[in-house]
Amino acid sequence: MIVRCNAERDNELEWSLHRNCADALPLLSGRLNQFLSGMLRPIHQLLARTGDSCLACGKRISVEVPGYPELCLTCYASIPWIIDPRCPVCGRHVGCPDCSRGGDIQRPLVMNRSSVAYNAAMRQWLALYKYRGHEAYSAVLARMMGRALEQMKKELGLRGAFFDAVTFVPLSEERWGERGFNQAEELARGAALAGGNRGRSLPLLHLLARVRHTGKQSFKSRNERLKSMQGVFQALPHAAEQLGRIILRPGRVRIDQEKGIRLLLVDDVYTTGSTMNACAAVLQHSCAELGYCGEIYGLTWARS
Ligand SMILES: [Zn+2]
Ligand SMILES: [Zn+2]
Secondary structure, three states: OOOOOOHHHHHHHHHHHHHHHHHOOOOOOOOHHHHHHHHOHHHHHHOOOOOOEOOOOOOEOOOOEOOEOOOOHHHHHOOOEOOOOOOOOOOOOOOOOOOOOOOOOOOOEEEEEEEEEOOHHHHHHHHHHHOOOOOHHHHHHHHHHHHHHHHHHHHHOOOOOOOOEEEEOOOOHHHHHHHOOOHHHHHHHHHHHHHOEOOEOOOEOOOEEEOOOOOOHHHOOHHHHHHHOOOOEEEOOOHHHHHHHHHHOOOOOOOOOOOEEEEEEEEEEEOOOHHHHHHHHHHHHHHHHOOOEEEEEEEEEEEO
């Protein structure tokens, strides 16, 4: 069940969000429209109703942003999209020492791309959605996933539906019980829609379970995080069967690498990559059990 938030506290948060937006108001060029219509193409099915006031700052919307009727132009323009990732591995927008580090760190993930940089405003949007149950953010954030996917496909020179299926980082049962929804699953729904072909979504599969809590990750060092992820995720009992069905589905054309299963793994935020890589390792193992090589690509809403 989604807990609705207290209106007074909302006002407080919305006001501070508005301050963030106003500070970051970038230049709005004539190319904005062209840029917007290009990137919002497959996402219309997730459109929420047009509101009179902006979801983020609460101000009245005077100009409707194509594809984002919930946001005012100022808030939309303040979204820190990652347009040109600096790190080809994890999609980070700033210099990235993590991916060039050697050693015995396992990185089963082929690559990761994220829609936005995790700045203060984005942190607040996610918090309102994830912890405060501000449901209206669900569709907006899910729609934003299309951007990262387009970025990835552009970089890889891909057209059409490239992935066999989309899956997501699971919550523990305890967290699920508290929250009533898994934000990663909702974001994965947006990615499945954006990654499909001719209006058809990619299959969205529930393949993983979180069997152990890791405690607050944000206070841990990178190495501590990587270590603490061991044994946290497991494949669900029906994972192999679901993957098997994907491989055998009629019309699956894979000329380049017939023995591979390409999965898109979705989460809300990529920080060190330890969660995503731990999940990718489990998924690879499930694919290997079927005699297939698992190519796991990461897609997150934000990159910190
Ligand atoms: Zn606004
Ligand atoms: Zn990197």
